[in-house]
Structures are given as structure tokens and as C-alpha cells.
Amino acid sequence: MGVAGDNRIGVKTFEPEFHRISYHSLLPETKSKRVLTVAGVPPEKCAYALARYSRSPDSIVQSIDWVRTHDSQKFLESFYFQYGHASIADLGHVVVCLEGISELAATEAEDEQLWDGQARSSRYQDFGKSGFVSPPEFDAEQKARYLTAGQRLLQGYRKIHQAVHEHLCGKLPRPDDMKEDAYQRNITARAFDVARYLLFLGVPTGVGQVTSIRTLERQIRRLKASHYQELRDLGQEIAHACASTPDCAWDESVNLPVAPTLAKYVDSDTHLIQSRADLSLWAQQNLPPTAGLAVDAVDLLRPTDTMADITATLLFPVTDRPFRELYEMTEGWSRARQSEVMDVALRSRTRRDELLREFRGGLFAYDMVMDIGAYRDLHRHRRCHQYRQSFNGRLGFETPAAVLDCGIGDFYRDEMDHAMRTLAELPEPGSHYLLPFGARSRFLFKMDFAEAEYISRLRSGVKGHFSYREVAWKMKVKMEELEPELGRLIQATPPWVEDPLQR
Numbered sequence: 238m239g240v241a242g243d244n245r246i247g248v249k250t251f252e253p254e255f256h257r258i259s260y261h262s263l264l265p266e267t268k269s270k271r272v273l274t275v276a277g278v279p280p281e282k283c284a285y286a287l288a289r290y291s292r293s294p295d296s297i298v299q300s301i302d303w304v305r306t307h308d309s310q311k312f313l314e315s316f317y318f319q320y321g322h323a324s325i326a327d328l329g330h331v332v333v334c335l336e337g338i339s340e341l342a343a344t345e346a347e348d349e350q351l352w353d354g355q356a357r358s359s360r361y362q363d364f365g366k367s368g369f370v371s372p373p374e375f376d377a378e379q380k381a382r383y384l385t386a387g388q389r390l391l392q393g394y395r396k397i398h399q400a401v402h403e404h405l406c407g408k409l410p411r412p413d414d415m416k417e418d419a420y421q422r423n424i425t426a427r428a429f430d431v432a433r434y435l436l437f438l439g440v441p442t443g444v445g446q447v448t449s450i451r452t453l454e455r456q457i458r459r460l461k462a463s464h465y466q467e468l469r470d471l472g473q474e475i476a477h478a479c480a481s482t483p484d485c486a487w488d489e490s491v492n493l494p495v496a497p498t499l500a501k502y503v504d505s506d507t508h509l510i511q512s513r514a515d516l517s518l519w520a521q522q523n524l525p526p527t528a529g530l531a532v533d534a535v536d537l538l539r540p541t542d543t544m545a546d547i548t549a550t551l552l553f554p555v556t557d558r559p560f561r562e563l564y565e566m567t568e569g570w571s572r573a574r575q576s577e578v579m580d581v582a583l584r585s586r587t588r589r590d591e592l593l594r595e596f597r598g599g600l601f602a603y604d605m606v607m608d609i610g611a612y613r614d615l616h617r618h619r620r621c622h623q624y625r626q627s628f629n630g631r632l633g634f635e636t637p638a639a640v641l642d643c644g645i646g647d648f649y650r651d652e653m654d655h656a657m658r659t660l661a662e663l664p665e666p667g668s669h670y671l672l673p674f675g676a677r678s679r680f681l682f683k684m685d686f687a688e689a690e691y692i693s694r695l696r697s698g699v700k701g702h703f704s705y706r707e708v709a710w711k712m713k714v715k716m717e718e719l720e721p722e723l724g725r726l727i728q729a730t731p732p733w734v735e736d737p738l739q740r
Contacts, residue, residue: 273297279493280450284329285309313498326451331495333453333475334445339370340613341438341628341670342467346446349456350594350619354446359433359610359674360426360702365395369439372667373466379663383439386659386671390435393652397645398432404643409737423738430702431639433610434675435652438628450496453479454503461505464666469505476500511585512593517555519581524552530562535708536604537715542568543598548575550595551582553681554624557631560604560681597622599683601719603712608635610674611704618692621684628669630660632677635704689716690727697729699736706732 275297278286282304290300313325335346343356369387371380405427411420448456453475460472478484480500482492494500538561540546548570549563556563567575582593599622607615609628616623634657640649653675660671672678684692689712695701696709710732717724 275301277488277491279491280329280331280495281313281498282309282329282493284325284327284450285312287328288312288325310498314502323451326454326499327449329450329496330447331450331453331479332445332447333478333495334443335471335475336443337370337441338444338471339439339467339670340436340442341465342370342471343442343444344438344613344616345463345465345468346444346456346460346471347616348459348623349448349452350622351452352446352448352456352619354444354448356444357442359436360429363398363429364433364436364440364442365391365398367441369437370441370467370670371439372670373470374664374667379667382659383663383667383671386656387437387439390437390652390656390671390673391440393648394432394435397435397640397649398428400643400645401431401639402428404639405737408642412738415738420738427737431637434608434635434637434640434649435656435673436610437656437671437673438609439670450499453496454499455506457499457503458506459509461503462507462510465669472505476503506590508585508587508590509593512582513555515581515584516551516578519578520552520555524556525566527558528562528566530559530565532559532561532604533711533715534606535711535715536561537712537719538564538602538604539600539719540564540598540602544572544575545570546598546602547596548578550624550681550683551578551593554595554626557626557629557679559679560602564602594622595624597683600685601683601689601716603682603684603689603715604679605682605708606632606677606679607708608675608677608704609672611702611708612678612680613674614702614705615682615692615696615708618682618688620688620691621682623683624681626679627665628672628676628678629665630657630672630676630678632679633657634673634675634677636675637703686716686720686723693727693729697732699730699734700739703732706730 273296275283275286278301282301285307286297286300286304289295289304290297293300295303335343338346347354347356369391371383375383402424405424409424411417457472457475460468460475463469463472477500479496480494483495486492536559540549545564545568548567549560552558552563552567553560567578579596582595586592612625634653636646636649636653640646653673656671656673657676660668662668663671693709693713693716696705697713698706701709710729713724713727713729716727
């Protein structure tokens with residue numbers, strides 16, 4: 238299929254038939270209105286109608302009426318998938334819910350900057366009765382070991398929730414002006430905040446998302462390129478669902494697939510697969526032994542060397558080194574050496590592939606070691622670029638103060654130690670499913686000051702989980718150390734200021 242007007246022999250062309258109308262030919266009830274709303278239009282047809290609307294003087298009313306009788310699939314095949322008019326796919330939005338997937342899969346699915354959605358909350362739901370997802374990578378013996386360890390963690394989760402609930406009821410009696418049901422909801426939620434440390438990435442959850450067709454395409458391609466089989470299968474299932482009759486429709490007469498053209502063309506992001514493999518091999522063969530640089534759990538840099546910043550960011554996900562160590566090392570390299578890493582990352586790139594997200598930058602770079610549960614919450618912030626290192630469990634785990642306060646610290650540590658030992662003995666990547674929410678891992682968040690202020694202010698509030706409250710407060714402290722005049726503008730709440738009966 239060639240571009241519109243292509244005269245090559247044997248090339249089938251498609252050119253939208255846009256006709257002109259005058260303003261006065263609008264429908265009587267709409268010609269005097271400046272704001273018109275649109276509802277119930279299938280996503281691909283909506284994208285076609287809005288694309289046509291931008292290319293003709295017609296009202297949206299005429300554009301939608303016209304699209305009713307014309308082939309949106311042919312239009313998208315031509316202008317979006319073949320000619321690269323990517324913004325067209327931003328005009329159609331799709332609601333897709335992912336049910337019964339692992340927490341690991343949910344975290345990876347949500348890893349899109351232009352993404353809107355919600356996952357099931359570990360604060361308001363009891364995850365102890367939902368079972369867990371078994372990694373398809375395991376053989377029978379490995380699966381049996383995983384199941385035993387997973388069942389033990391869930392039993393510990395229920396025991397800790399009960400113990401902390403009883404402890405909090407004794408420590409925090411119900412205020413006279415608080416109703417009993419509200420009090421119990423608050424206490425239960427706070428107990429779940431502690432018990433969730435024994436949840437793990439294999440427990441099932443649900444994710445509801447609203448994305449543009451363009452973001453959905455990128456998500457599917459990325460999932461299909463994952464080294465986790467569950468995610469590769471999930472990417473295929475999303476594409477299949479887009480081409481099928483909707484499972485839920487407000488109006489039963491609407492039974493058109495939400496994005497059938499997308500489902501035909503979306504493929505695996507092979508550049509992403511190959512680039513990570515190439516960078517990992519380069520790092521193994523060329524990086525010197527780690528300097529063992531000691532950095533704080535929350536570290537903040539403001540990179541000034543853009544080439545070194547990009548190079549260090551490319552190497553961060555394929556190593557286990559702090560970002561500061563990588564940045565200071567690459568800052569001392571020649572431009573040729575820095576370019577070599579970039580060339581390795583881009584070796585497999587095709588015309589269709591965007592630059593890897595590591596080539597994007599942020600004014601401030603927060604390198605944070607935190608528990609998986611805190612990352613799961615902070616991961617929802619989209620106005621920043623996020624990178625993570627492997628979920629290998631080698632950084633140990635956190636112990637909530639409430640576990641010690643209610644006298645079950647030894648039990649908790651035994652459960653975590655057993656899970657971490659089992660995880661280390663199982664093969665990757667399936668072993669990652671056993672990683673408890675309390676386990677530490679390293680993450681890099683790059684953002685401008687406005688986002689740093691927003692995260693610190695919002696996530697340090699007394700209604701938040703104590704784990705990410707600590708991280709958010711340290712983000713402010715680090716900003717004050719690096720940029721005192723900016724840091725003083727962040728109105729964050731210290732973690733020692735508490736109101737546990739607020740949610």
C-alpha cells in the first residue's frame with residue numbers, strides 16, 4: 238500500500254474522501270454551539286473521525302456521520318501503521334482490564350508514562366485468600382518448591398495481619414467522635430499496610446486501564462518482548478481482546494471490537510529485547526569491578542554531562558551498581574567510549590523504533606533503594622522517567638516497626654529469610670515471582686523539580702503508607718542538600734508526624 242497519490246504500477250492506494258461544507262449547513266441544533274460532546278463511538282472510529290475533523294472544515298457531527306459509512310480500518314492501516322501518522326492513534330482511547338495477573342505482571346504492564354489506570358489496593362483488600370500465580374518457566378520440581386514457599390508467605394501474611402490488628406486496637410482506642418465501622422476500616426487498613434510485607438510478586442491482582450491506541454500498541458509490543466512468559470502471553474491476549482467482541486458493554490447494541498486494526502499489526506518490540514541483551518553483554522565484558530561506592534538509600538544527583546547521563550542510564554538496568562557510581566565513571570570516559578555504549582544500544586534499532594526511554598533525561602536523578610511495596614505505589618507517578626534493576630532479592634528486606642512493636646519480629650524475619658533463600662535457589666526469571674513486597678530493590682527516577690515537589694509533598698502525607706512516606710521525606714531532604722533554595726519550597730510532612738486513624 239503506497240502513499241496517497243502514489244502512481245507506481247500495482248500499488249494499491251488509499252486516500253480519504255474529504256468533502257467541504259459550509260458553516261451554515263451544520264445541523265440546526267448544533268450550529269450555534271461552540272462545545273460539542275462525543276460519546277459511544279468505538280475507539281478506532283473515533284480516531285478516524287477526529288483525524289478527518291482536523292483535515293476538513295466539517296463539523297464533528299458531519300465527520301462522525303461520514304465515518305459511520307467508511308472504513309476506519311483501511312484508514313488506520315494506511316496512515317497510522319504504514320505512513321507513521323502516530324498522533325492519529327492518540328485520538329482513540331480503549332478501556333482494558335487485566336484480571337488474575339500477577340503483581341509482577343501488573344507492575345510491568347503499568348510501566349508506561351502516558352498511562353492512566355488503577356490496580357487493586359493491598360490496603361483495602363485481603364490478598365490472603367486469593368492464591369497466587371505460578372510462573373510458567375518452572376518445571377514440576379521447581380513449581381512445587383515455589384508453591385510451598387508461596388503458601389507459607391500467605392499464611393504468615395494472615396498471622397501478621399491479625400497480630401498487628403490486635404496490637405493497633407489496643408494502642409489506638411476508638412475516638413468518641415468516630416463511628417465503629419469507620420474505626421475498624423482504618424485499623425484494618427493500617428494492619429494490611431504492615432502485613433503486605435509478606436505478599437509477593439506472584440499474588441494475583443487486577444488492573445483497569447484507559448489508554449490511547451498508540452500507548453496500547455507500545456504496551457503490547459513491550460509485553461511481547463518481555464523475558465517473562467506470563468507477560469508475553471498477556472501481550473498476545475490483549476491484542477486478541479482488541480480484535481474480539483467486548484466483554485462488557487454499557488449499551489448491549491455496541492458489539493464492535495475496540496481496536497481490530499491494532500490487533501492485526503502489533504508485534505514484539507525486538508529492538509527492546511536485543512538492545513538489553515547487547516548492553517548486558519557489553520557491561521559484562523567492559524566494565525571494571527564495582528568500586529563498592531556507599532550511597533544513601535535515597536541519593537540525588539543533578540547530572541550536568543548529558544552524554545555521561547545517557548550512558549550511565551543505559552547501563553543502570555543491566556547492572557547492580559548505584560547510579561552515582563555509573564555516572565561518575567562514565568563522566569570520566571572519552572566521548573568515543575560514551576558513544577560506543579550508545580551505538581551498542583541502538584545497533585538493533587529500525588526506522589519504526591523510537592529511541593529507548595534511557596535517552597530521555599530529567600533535571601534531577603533520584604537513585605532509591607526501597608521495598609517493592611513502596612515502589613509499587615511510587616511507580617504510579619507518570620511525570621518522570623523510571624528505570625529498575627533486576628528483582629533478584631540481593632539487597633535484603635525491610636522490617637516494619639509495627640512487627641517489632643507487637644512482638645512477632647522473629648517470626649517475620651524467619652518467614653522473610655525462608656522466602657529469600659528459596660528465591661535464591663530457584664532459577665530466574667521465575668524466581669522473581671517469590672520476591673516479597675518487603676524486599677529491597679534499586680530504582681532510578683528522573684524528573685524535573687515540579688514533579689519532585691509533587692511526589693515529596695503528596696506521598697509524605699499522614700494518610701500514606703509509612704514506607705513511601707519515608708522515601709518522600711528523604712527526597713525533600715536530599716533536595717535541600719543539593720539545592721537549598723528549591724528544597725525549602727517543598728512542604729513535605731516528616732514521617733514522625735503521624736495520624737494513623739486517617740486514610
